[in-house]
Amino acid sequence: MTEEKVGAILVVGGGVAGVQAALDIADSGFKAYLIDQSPSIGGVMAKLDKTFPTNDCSMCILAPKLVEAGRHPNINLITNAEITGLNGELGNFEVKIRKRSRYINEEKCNGCGSCAQKCPVEAIDTYNKGLSDRSAIYIEYPQAVPLKYIIDREKCIGCGICQEICKPGAVEYEQEDTEATLKVGSIILAPGFESFDARLKTEYGYGRFQNVVTSIEFERILNASGPYGGLILRPSDGEIPKKIAFIQCVGSRDAQLGNNYCSAACCMYSIKEAIIANEHVPIELERTIFYMDIRAYGKEFDAYYSRAREEYGVRFVRSRVANVEEDPLTNDLFVHYVEDGEPKTEEFDMVVLSVGMRPPKNVEKLAEVLGIKLNQYKFCQTDTFSPIETSKPGIFVCGAFAAPKDIPESVVQASAAAAKATATIASERGKLITIKEYPPERDVSLEEPRIGVFICHCGINIGGIVNVPEVVEHAKKLPNVVYAEDNLYTCSQDTQVRIREKIKEFNLNRVVVAACTPRTHEPLFRETLSEAGLNSYLFEMANIRDQCSWVHMHEPEKATEKAKDLVRSVVAKTRLLETLKKPVTSVIPVGLVIGGGLSGMTAALELTRQDFEVHLVEREKELGGHLRHIYYLPGSENPHEMLKSIIKDIHENEKISVHLNTEIVNVEGYVGNFRTTIRSDGNEKQIEHGIIVVATGATEYKPTEYLYGTDARVLTQHELEENLAKDRFSAKTVVMIQCVGARTKERPNCSRICCGHAIKNALKIKEVSPETEVYVLYKDIRTYGFKEDYYREAANEGVLFIRYDDEHKPKVTQENGKLMVLAWEPILKTWFPIEMGTLALSVAVVPNHDSERLARMLKVPLTKDGFFLEAHVKLRPLDFATDGIFLCGLAHWPKLIEESISQACGAAARAATILSKKTLEVEGIVSYVDEDLCVGCGLCISLCPYGAIEKDERGIARVKEVLCKGCGTCGASCPKRAITMRQFTDEQIIAQGLAVLRGAVCG
Amino acid sequence: MSEKEEFEPKIIGFLCNWCAYAGADLAGVSRMQYPPNIRIVRVMCSGRVDPSFILEALKDGADGVLVAGCHLPSDCHYISGNFKALRRIKLLKKVLEQFGIEPERVRLEWISASEGDKFATVVKDMVDQIKKIGPNPLKGGIEA
């Protein structure tokens, strides 16, 4: 039992959730192993074209995270591998893994891709979902991480061409699988999901009719690097379709298939695909979505849904499609469905099936090896109050494997899992991580620039087109260049050694590499400079591959001229480069959590489990927030007991200072060093802390409609819940009206939790008073994920669900003491009256009235609805754009208990990446103000998106370097040219631009 | 420009690191061929592009200048640099017109990291267009 714990964590699955978990772990002082079955990480998100509701390009936002994970010194990527065994327990696991052979030496492969160009085999491209071909030696997608090729031995004909062509000699046909054992303290499961196999839904003809595709295939079709270069074409004849149908819930909400749950993301991705599709054809597309309920329950999703209808002309038909038939001559498709009780048939050119999420492949084997329980659908078993824990201590879960979910929720859970997994081994922080030591930096400030230029052939990728030796000769003649050479691969390990030698030999103080793109390779060369004792910013790259040899393949002479130009212009900039320091700031290892509800308390406890101290500030006189008004859950858990035990934990925890009846008066400082003034009973006090978690919650909308407040029988769902819990319930008929104050003109969005709340109460009524009739009047029932089971249960228990729309809102009246509702029956197309004993209103969740004040103090933004707005709705759901401030709970958006807990844990994990460091080093590419030139006009202050510029006592602008992100907008706008954007100074940019032109004029 | 050989415009491209530069890289990875007339200068954000950079380039004889960044409204890595670029370039074009320089020589485009094809098309297009307009009048002026 005295055995030491291990300060490393295994993350299983390299999709967006796994990558986020690994990054959070590695950034807070632990070692992470990230294992994936595929040859590269990225998961499903890497296959998507755009993401909802912002239509961000998926790869653009994901790739930086993948690259970061690939390069992180404390993340060990193990791709093309699987888990074969597990021993030990929490704190001390031994995991056996098998790494399948790639037939490529990963150390040697530099990803140049010459092999794939020459490979004579055509194999099916699974990344493009079989819609196009690839070679037998391949990478999954162009931005693959790790950028290492793999041979598909089933397709490989063994011709030996790749082995011959591979200059680094990376091809090893004889390579065998290897086994290894990893020692870790805890494990995170993020194996993601499988798409439902649409073939099983035979009536839709997938697999038989060529023009019926799945949503994931459609996603690839939309993508510019997809099978048709981003044009939508029919697989049968390559024609542009004019009419596309999207069919929802394929493999979801389908009891016959045994998949009763809702896959949670399909409504939104279909809306997105329908919106985007129009941009991918030169004509106006007719797009129709066939759906049962549109589940646009997430942050601002309903607004997106409305835009789809109103602005983008997407047609929505509420109907479950019966079947699809094909005209064998034209391959056109006939969609049969029933609308408003009438059978209809409509012709389409293409049908997209919105396939649901299934548990990952081989999940039973994984569960058996690890000894964890699965739920009835073979997703991971979890509980409401422990949504991240599996049934085995020390093993945690996140992402779609816990329940179907979209990207931001996966990212949230990933951070939450990182919090849980690191908390179990908090004592081991910092023990297994590598901190690299560099030689002291040489002071070059007084030296003349002495530039070394290294020009890459990239095998034949550059050298096959551009005359590299000629470029070297050109470089040698450029001012301040004292050395130039060419390399087969400038990025290879041996060239790094060579660059360091040349720096010594020629006393170089600046380096230029002309090769591929700085976006992937700059960090590597910067590292080489640091290792040679040069400041890493004394480096620039000329991109003579991606932006020269590869795009001018048929004009070698012109390409060579362009390469010379590019080298000349980068050298011109490099002459002006200066040493940059990375600003360092100290960190106060204390957190401030604002809000003492479930989210705030959870975040505070999680932070203490990571060994940090916390101030927990609550405006009311007791902790607990909304949870105090939740008396039961649809399952068997008891929320009051849970609340009591959480509050007890808080009060007993020595690391938490609880401030009740307290409000925030002022916040000063920046990440690592905040100073906040709080006030309680008129007394003000200052606390110092390194981070802030905003967990201020939200409130219930107070209805003015439906006689609420005038007739005592009209209640909110919370009031009904209280009555039910306290035996004060007796009605014979209960009517519930959904979306009261939500999905309206003023408040266009859905409050997410009300459908579940209504169904929970309906089930309770049926439990305590089975005779009572319950009607639910709804717009869409949005019981996403496994909550769908409760919807079905309620329907089975006899709860009547009746849909209404904005034209047919229920009408509530009170006559002679009778409480009546007139409800519209959409199938019979008639109004009918119901007399009721209780009317329960499912009211909206609205932001706190003082959110705005807090937002202003923290300098963080709010959404149009007034909820707090995170840094990025997809990939940074827990962070604010302002460093060091995090967000969780209802303050972000309405959410369920388990979601609030996940978010709170996640916020703690994000906070731990800062609090775990003694000092923070930030990027050196920041701007600075020349005090003599600044006139204090304040333009830069108003333009800076990060609030990184302030006025000092003299009224002169000053850059807070730790907040500056280096965009350079300030530099571009300063009327006095008093601001310099380091590494991209006016002089440097102009020199780089003009060097090209001058060359053109003289040469 | 010498003799009668076909006029080959020189174009300077200021591309933001996060979208447009990445889009240009993708054009490369996808081997999309486009005319070799453009020379790219990487900046972190389109919002970094000071109109004076463009004026300098034109003064020094660039036949065209491309500024490319992330799509509006929300793709900019720095929240809103693209909007700032939009405003500045609009103004600049007005100024250029007053100086008798064809505003078409300066172009602002939004190119995402997955739009390699768009980058290639924009360059092709721009080269064609500038060939039609002819060389930058300032270039002759300086040389003469």
Ligand code: FES
């Ligand atoms: S980062 Fe691309 S425009 Fe701002």
